[in-house]
Amino acid sequence: MSNKGGHQARKRFGQNFLHDPGVIERIVRSINPKPDDAIVEIGPGLGALTEEILAVNPTLQVVELDRDLIPVLRTKFFNYPEFRIHESDALKFDFSQLVQDGKPLRIVGNLPYNISTPLIFHLLEQAGVVKDMHFMLQKEVVQRLAAMPGDNNYGRLGIMAQYFCKVQPLFEVGPGAFRPAPKVDSAIVRLVPHQQLPHPAKELGLLQSVVRTAFNARRKTLRKALGGLVTAEQLQALGINDGLRPENLTLADYVTIADFLADQKSAHDDVQDVSND
Incomplete structure (x- = not known):
């Protein structure tokens, strides 16, 4: 199924492009970007969220693996000279290299469902350079991130996320907000790295x-x-x-x-x- 950008969503990248303006606006409101923030978007896709953030923060940087999307993004945002695209796999990307003048990163993204868990573990390892993270994830993954002891969803992902971050589920998003529509519900979560770890481990x-x-x-x-x-x-x-x-x-x-x-x-x-x- 194609969409107005003419780009076929690719299954191997787990692509589902956000297109619902109401949902996009609500996500941007939750992120609350400021002009001087150091914002990094993972997997911008066709740039639906990118467009709204760039309007406030023209120095936005994005990490995109699908090389077919890069010319689409360059063309769409040619009038933002400071907009930077890093053609890379976010799972292997060193986000700390984007830190300038010690300013912590604000990371956002509609994360591909097939890599969301390993990608979150990768980002938690770099939590020291991060101010906050706002992600669209499969609803079940958000439930696992926020789960407390005794909950069926409680496990390794939630424990390690909560070791490094305060986890705040924000709101749910139905399949209709995407093209193609995924078979699962999604949710937005905010992860804020602790200034001081509540339970620091010796190792x-x-x-x-x-x-x-x-x-x-x-x-x-x-x-x-x-x-x-x-x-x-x-x-x-x-x-x-x-x-x-x-x-x-x-x-x-x-x-x-x-x-x-x-x-x-x-x-x-x-x-x-x-x-x-």
């Missing part, structure tokens, strides 16, 4: 590993799900009920387990150092 890699291991066996009890990492006795000593399931633990609980493992690792390394002396 981020260990926290990620604990959370991944736990949710790989989310139906099992903690003593089974984390059996290879900690014993039931150790969990109990940390004040954590080993009979709970992974989805019942808070972010703080996971940080407690990861920090315990970090301390053990460091004690083990100290012993190794002594024995090697």
